[in-house]
Amino acid sequence: MTDETTIVPLLEPREGIPPVVENPAELARVVRAFAAGTGPVAVDAERASGYRYSGRAYLVQLRRAGAGSALIDPIRCPDLSELDAALADAEVVLHAASQDLPCLAELGFHPRALFDTELAGRLLGYERVGLGLMVENVLGLRLEKGYSAADWSTRPLPEDWLRYAALDVEVLVELRDVLYEELKATGKLAWAQEEFAAVLAHRAPAPRSDPWRRTSGIHKVRSLRGLAVVRELWTLRDGFAREADLAPGRVLPDSAIVTAALELPRTTKALTEIPPFTGRSARKHLREWLAAIGRARTLPESQLPQPSTPGDGPPPANRWMDRDPVAARRLAAARTVVTSLAEEHHMPAENLVQPDAVRRLTWEPPPVVDEETVASRLRELGAREWQIELTAGPVAKALTELEAKELG
Incomplete structure (x- = not known):
């Protein structure tokens, strides 16, 4: 831990704020400079989460030894495939890579080798x-x-924003270098490399069939008619948000959708008594909101949405004791082992092995529980080899001891 009195504010990029790259000629110069640079490439991307509908990048920052820093406007330069090709052999350094990789991929930038400073930490x-x-x-x-x-x-x-953006990659490679040595010294470098490879290989899950069911607060809506209102308002809002390129919550917050589903307003006056419907974005569509509620109110019973069905995974852990007390005890035993191992290796339990893998393993364990079968099941559930090596044996031992105790 660095002493507070020795911390130095990083106020300006070493070479100043680089000009924003806004046309193909400027981008070509950056490509040549970074191709001629050496060592890892620090990369960051700025989005407009909470403001815009999409998760696209609105600024891309890079830094490499011998090339300096670059700020690229991906609205003006939406194709970074030539930069990607120029850096095909370079290690890309990102912080919290899973957040930025999707929007970089949209631009044609696909790292082949990764160092994630957050994950290393x-x-x-x-x-x-x-x-x-x-x-x-x-x-x-x-x-x-x-x-x-x-x-x-x-x-x-604004210039202050550009300064901030340039500083985000200013010392990212230096951070990577220190963390690399710490990983090597603690015997965790191979683990980190497996994790980085898994981040690069990860593919986003298929879109949900009923995305409206993720409306915050929907658990308050108990009636099928109310669920129909949520579905109609969510779908209408999504269309408005997509068309205007606004975050859906800026068009109409989830709280307004849920309140309308509970109160089922029949008139514009009743609708505007729900405060969010009087906001600037929502007020423009009062007639459409009310019509959507009306459609939901008059739907035939056969067309009403049904309560959500359980997924293919286990139920929430807080329900296990009621549903299957033996499984609940298996989960507790496995969690105790994982927590102890995580403390021993100085990392969060969720990084030692994914919590969902532990839940699925203990909800439906193999017919015969031993180190080999637990390892095989964890591998099926996406655990990395280093995680399996550390956890399969101790977890199998805990589960077999519990089973013997249950039978005895």
């Missing part, structure tokens, strides 16, 4: 792994993090 047992705190604790430098939640779709981007 987790494996090393750092308690707080945000970029600012990692830079502070590891390098003794303080980053300004005031613009992380800004609307990066803003144009032109």
Whole structure:
């Protein structure tokens, strides 16, 4: 841990704020410069989460030894495939890579080798792994993090924002270098490399068939008619949001949808008594909102949505004792082992082995529980080899001892 008195504010990029790349000629110069650079490439992307409908990138930042830093406007330069080809053999350094990889892929940028500084920090047992705190604790430098939640779709981007963006990659490679040595010294480098490869190989799950069921607060809606209102309003809002490229919550918050489903307003006056419907974005569509509620109210019973059915996984853990007390005890035994091993190796339990894998294993264990069958099941559930090596034996032992106790 760095002493607070020795922390140095990082206020300006070493070469100043680079100009924003906004046309093919400028992008070609960046490609040539980064192709001629050496070593890992620090990369970051800024989105407009909470402001825009899509998760696209609105600024891409890069830094490499010998090339300096670059800021690319992906609205003006939406194809980074030439940069991707130029850096095909380079290790890409990202912080919380899973957040940025999808929007980089949309631009044609696909890292082949990855170092994720956040994930490395987790494996090393750092308690707080945000970029600012990692830079502070590891390098003794303080980053300004005031613009992380800004609307990066803003144009032109203010100078302070650009300075912040450039600083986000300014020392990312230096952070990577220190963490690399720490991983090597603690025997965790191979584990980290498996994790980085898994991040790169991950593919997003297929879209949900009923995405409206994820409306926050929907559990309050008990009637099928109310669920129909949620479905109609959610679908209508999604269309407005997509068309306007606004985050859906900026068109109409989930709380308004749920309240309308509970109250079933019949008139514009009743609808506007629900405060969010009087907001600027929502007020433009009062007639459409009311019509959607009317459609839901008059749907035939056969067309009403049914309560959600359980997925293919186990129920929530807090229901296990009622549903299957033996499985609940298996889960508790396995969690105790995982927690102990995680403490021994100085990392969060969820990084030692995925909690969902532990739940699925203990809800439906193999017919014969031993180290080999537990390892096979964990592998099926997506656990990495290093995780299996550390956990399969101890978990199998705990489960067999529990089974013997239950039978005895």
